[in-house]
Amino acid sequence: MTAAAPAGVLTALREELCELHSRLVSSGLVAWTSGNVSARVPGTELMLIKPSGVEYQDLTPESMVLCDLDGRLAAGADGSGSGRGNGLSPSSDTAAHAYVYRHMPEVGGVVHTHSAYATAWAARGEPVPCVLTAIADEFGGEIPVGPFALIGGDDIGRGIVETLTGHRSKAVLMRSHGVFAIGRGPRDAVKSAVMCEDAARTVHLARALGTPQEISQEHVDRLYWRYTHEYGQR
């Protein structure tokens, strides 16, 4: 890897990241400025992420902030036409995203939300149990709970990485906080965040009036294998 990416790659990634932020809004996962998506810039040691505290309606491809994988503003050409970036500060969750990219090389996109149903499970510190075929498909088992961690250092990132490493799930419920979802790229990570909220909501509703039936581990395994090997376009 090098620290530079072709301008065309960065421009396309900025556009995709901007569009994906609008999907957080249309999917009902975020309120006001909460939530953010980041993407690793392929072939570099850089990432793009939402600027801090900017409203979703004001986001543009150019407003996405280029950082290195320590979460610091990237110096030099960033494809936005400026030598020093766009002057915006990156998301206050940048350190957590950067930690994930440093420690999980297979991850190309990270999403953070406080989506209501998933965050309700996180507030109780309870994993979402795998009681639906869609959860077996997408998460391969329960959606796990990560530790309580304060913002501002490596604690949140470390909690995400320790919880998701070796786990099939691509989403973690950070205790008393919210969701972090990962993926091969940012679109894949947004999908995980959307499906995490959908799972958290449906199981919440099922639990509210009784007890959902269990799915056996063998069935969970077969569903997960099939979904990850045969679903979608080849």
Place this chain on the structure above:
Amino acid sequence: MTAAAPAGVLTALREELCELHSRLVSSGLVAWTSGNVSARVPGTELMLIKPSGVEYQDLTPESMVLCDLDGRLAAGADGSGSGRGNGLSPSSDTAAHAYVYRHMPEVGGVVHTHSAYATAWAARGEPVPCVLTAIADEFGGEIPVGPFALIGGDDIGRGIVETLTGHRSKAVLMRSHGVFAIGRGPRDAVKSAVMCEDAARTVHLARALGTPQEISQEHVDRLYWRYTHEYGQR
């Protein structure tokens, strides 16, 4: 029946199917790529269905996939201007849709969703009781539960057909999975899916704070008869 349909019929059906998929989104029945609608091609042994894993915003009439009633890609002219189809794989639920068309000749449309309230009843394995006049109208009684079945063979299709054959309901809650809804055509099936979620949601809310009052079987019967004989435009 023959294996060929006039190009104009197929083109119109592709457009309708594309529009009906957007109704799943606007009705809040689907998340990301989950859910699908299919239509039997009138006068043929063919069906059209959503491509696998494609996002709703990217669907076009041309992207709908033409299959035979064994769920295999249809060879030959399909009205999309290509001799071999559009190159997309059909929905991973195609086998279930195809099974329904083979065994229920009166069915012209099938819809599958994981809509949240209905799926919550499915997760508990509980039918939605017929405690509202709208449920008597549309479903003629409770919305029944079908068996747990793994994707990939005929098990889901068989579960749908065995549950709905001889039943007034045009929707079934497949255990730990989600909803399958049928209709004379695809629009009718989408209506069933929408009304199923509406019924599941309203009865969930009623149950959450107490016990809904029963409607007598005689009243259910009279409501169902009237709705199926006098409602709508003649």
Place this chain on the structure above:
Amino acid sequence: MTAAAPAGVLTALREELCELHSRLVSSGLVAWTSGNVSARVPGTELMLIKPSGVEYQDLTPESMVLCDLDGRLAAGADGSGSGRGNGLSPSSDTAAHAYVYRHMPEVGGVVHTHSAYATAWAARGEPVPCVLTAIADEFGGEIPVGPFALIGGDDIGRGIVETLTGHRSKAVLMRSHGVFAIGRGPRDAVKSAVMCEDAARTVHLARALGTPQEISQEHVDRLYWRYTHEYGQR
């Protein structure tokens, strides 16, 4: 009153009624073709109402159906450019609307919905208690429950009129069925239907986790008096 209205009045009323139906959709009060709004044609013995079983997206001002106050299709000039109407059948709830207009001369608009939270209270046969200042303002007390009644005769209409006559509330929860709301005109009736669902939802949420505090009858009376005498533009 006479049986004829100036064409300009009818045209304007058709447009308003069409717009008000779209408000039912945007307010989340209806699913598929359920729900309907009607308006008394001022200075006549006629009413306009939604056609039966037509989807909301397909409604136009011209598709609204002109009926007499017995719920029969009106003969003669209706402002739609046709001598015999537009050929559409009126809503299957027309008899109930017509009964209200015959027996409550001060009513100029009627709305019917199966909005989910209000219908959940109706399914349990429980009135929505007046535990919020907004309910005191709009309904002057609890939102009452009307009897169970089958569609097809005067039973529903009679149940509405008997429940709302002499009651401050402009909405009634018809048992195991849904909401009927009335107003001086159709816009006023739609407002009642919207506020009824809002009240039903908020009190549902309050009850779900405990007991809402009561508002004294004296305070309810003062709030209702003020809202009906001082609110809005004069």
Place this chain on the structure above:
Amino acid sequence: MTAAAPAGVLTALREELCELHSRLVSSGLVAWTSGNVSARVPGTELMLIKPSGVEYQDLTPESMVLCDLDGRLAAGADGSGSGRGNGLSPSSDTAAHAYVYRHMPEVGGVVHTHSAYATAWAARGEPVPCVLTAIADEFGGEIPVGPFALIGGDDIGRGIVETLTGHRSKAVLMRSHGVFAIGRGPRDAVKSAVMCEDAARTVHLARALGTPQEISQEHVDRLYWRYTHEYGQR
């Protein structure tokens, strides 16, 4: 301060206020005409507020009503091109907004809503506990409950001011009524109202199935300090 503001300042504030009202709608915080936003006119003893009983879709920058800080219609130039204002009556909640501006000089914007989840807590007279990092960030502790107060005098305003003075929270749940939120300006106040409903909803969901875990006072303090000192663009 003087009673006059440059026309350009007023015009810009009218436009912002109109846009912010549309945010109440798109955020799902209001039904029909309920809810309102006001703004102190910088450098004057005036405020702008929503007209009473006007539907959100009909609001324009010019329809916002200019009042003095006793809540009376302002005489003289108001930037709308008229010497006596636009002829509309101000919101029936104007007295409460005005009381806040008179007694809390640091406040530049006030929002009032009956948003459903927050109002459900208000109906029970229960504060929203600080069990999520987002609540610690935004409100610095629980969202408090204010007294029951009738509309029409200074009681509501006094209840807001007494509850929020010396409190970190920028939102108060007025008992049996709804939310008042404050901010340095109207956008900031709308953000508080949006985040208040988001907090009320998420904690409602967490409570519905169990007990949310507590966050220690030390952690709440650190989160609040960081959010108010380091979040957003500098």
